[in-house]
Amino acid sequence: MNVTHLECAACAARHEARRLHNLCTECGKPLLVRYDLKSAATSLTKERLKERGPDLWRYREVLPVDQAENIITLGEGFTPLVRASRLGTRMGLSHLYIKDEGQNPTQSFKARGMTAAVSMAKELGVKKLAVPSAGNAAGALAAYAARAGMEAHIFMPRDTPRANVIECEQTGAQVTLMDGLITDCGAEVGRRKEAEGWFDVSTLKEPYRIEGKKTMGYELAEQFDWELPDVIMYPTGGGTGLIGMWKAFDEMEQMGWIGSKRPRMVTVQAAGCAPIVRAFESGKRFADEFPNAQTTASGLRVPKAIGDFLILDALRASGGTAIAVTDAELIAATKEIGAAEGIFCAPEGAACLPALRKMLDDESVKSDERVVLFNTGSGVKYLESFSK
Numbered sequence: 001m002n003v004t005h006l007e008c009a010a011c012a013a014r015h016e017a018r019r020l021h022n023l024c025t026e027c028g029k030p031l032l033v034r035y036d037l038k039s040a041a042t043s044l045t046k047e048r049l050k051e052r053g054p055d056l057w058r059y060r061e062v063l064p065v066d067q068a069e070n071i072i073t074l075g076e077g078f079t080p081l082v083r084a085s086r087l088g089t090r091m092g093l094s095h096l097y098i099k100d101e102g103q104n105p106t107q108s109f110k111a112r113g114m115t116a117a118v119s120m121a122k123e124l125g126v127k128k129l130a131v132p133s134a135g136n137a138a139g140a141l142a143a144y145a146a147r148a149g150m151e152a153h154i155f156m157p158r159d160t161p162r163a164n165v166i167e168c169e170q171t172g173a174q175v176t177l178m179d180g181l182i183t184d185c186g187a188e189v190g191r192r193k194e195a196e197g198w199f200d201v202s203t204l205k206e207p208y209r210i211e212g213k214k215t216m217g218y219e220l221a222e223q224f225d226w227e228l229p230d231v232i233m234y235p236t237g238g239g240t241g242l243i244g245m246w247k248a249f250d251e252m253e254q255m256g257w258i259g260s261k262r263p264r265m266v267t268v269q270a271a272g273c274a275p276i277v278r279a280f281e282s283g284k285r286f287a288d289e290f291p292n293a294q295t296t297a298s299g300l301r302v303p304k305a306i307g308d309f310l311i312l313d314a315l316r317a318s319g320g321t322a323i324a325v326t327d328a329e330l331i332a333a334t335k336e337i338g339a340a341e342g343i344f345c346a347p348e349g350a351a352c353l354p355a356l357r358k359m360l361d362d363e364s365v366k367s368d369e370r371v372v373l374f375n376t377g378s379g380v381k382y383l384e385s386f387s388k
């Protein structure tokens with residue numbers, strides 16, 4: 001409701017709000033939504049938040065939908081920030097937390113992005129949506145499209161977890177399984193969308209999924225009583241949530257809600273698909289495509305991310321880092337977190353634990369710092385990963 005325009009994250013070209021956009025028409029990079037934050041801050045106040053419902057639309061002044069009747073919701077967001085005391089004590093940390101995104105509708109934080117993207121698609125008159133997905137984005141799109149009465153056309157790798165395929169079919173989507181990776185699925189959507197009349201909601205090729213995901217940053221601030229944590233461990237595929245939180249921190253500072261201090265942002269990837277880790281270590285601003293990408297943590301199987309430079313910029317600006325862990329480590333961590341804290345994590349979320357352990361070993365995290373692990377989904381969707 002306070003959107004002023006869209007701005008290219010690379011070349012700063014201005015694009016008109018209230019029109020359908022994919023990438024920047026000047027340079028082909030992602031577009032970010034800009035708001036009149038002064039106006040937003042007059043009706044959205046810390047005080048007023050206390051009276052609002054427990055979903056991400058509580059931050060509606062800094063979300064893109066204009067007319068409330070266009071909001072397509074299943075109650076996503078405002079997930080619990082769980083104190084992980086037993087695990088923390090074991091690691092030698094006095095303030096360890098898990099942000100449990102597995103409690104979202106469709107059991108992953110992809111619901112946050114899709115509630116925003118599908119609502120905006122409705123507002124802008126779209127009828128047919130298409131997405132390439134490594135799994136959870138598909139399930140979320142299928143659900144929100146069904147709720148909006150729109151068509152969902154979904155392209156996933158053939159070896160996507162079964163739960164993701166079944167949930168899409170059972171929520172009425174058109175599912176195509178492809179030999180290859182999410183990048184191949186994305187190319188197929190790109191080839192067919194014009195002839196089919198589909199709107200492509202690939203992450204960051206569409207400007208609104210990131211707006212939904214940035215609310216994780218608002219929630220962290222609110223749940224920590226407006227003092228951001230010291231370290232955020234984030235399992236990174238396309239990086240939408242990390243870039244989104246980084247954007248949210250700036251917006252909150254401009255609204256006078258927080259100061260200039262930022263958490264150290266840490267990208268966690270699987271050793272079998274770690275393009276951002278490689279680029280971070282070699283000092284590059286853009287990441288090369290990761291060859292032969294492989295990991296059971298399907299949400300991390302993104303060999304090339306269009307927002308790579310935005311992820312890398314945020315890691316460096318925050319004094320953070322990027323860490324890869326093996327599949328054996330992240331699968332073992334799922335049980336360690338589950339048995340200690342009662343949260344059955346997605347393997348992507350569990351990957352944060354061995355990454356944190358590496359940071360404690362080299363003393364880049366101190367024992368009294370406040371650390372948040374992002375559990376981005378529910379382990380229930382990954383039964384194949386746990387059956388031997």
Ligand SMILES: *Cc1c(COP(=O)(O)O)cnc(C)c1O
Pocket residue numbers: 108109110136137203235236237238239240241242299300346348349376377378
């Ligand atoms: C998509 C996904 C990720 C990666 O999220 P990005 O914000 O795109 O980096 C991590 N974990 C799970 C469970 C996912 O579905």
Ligand SMILES: [Zn+2]
Pocket residue numbers: 008009010011012013024025026027028029
């Ligand atoms: Zn541009």
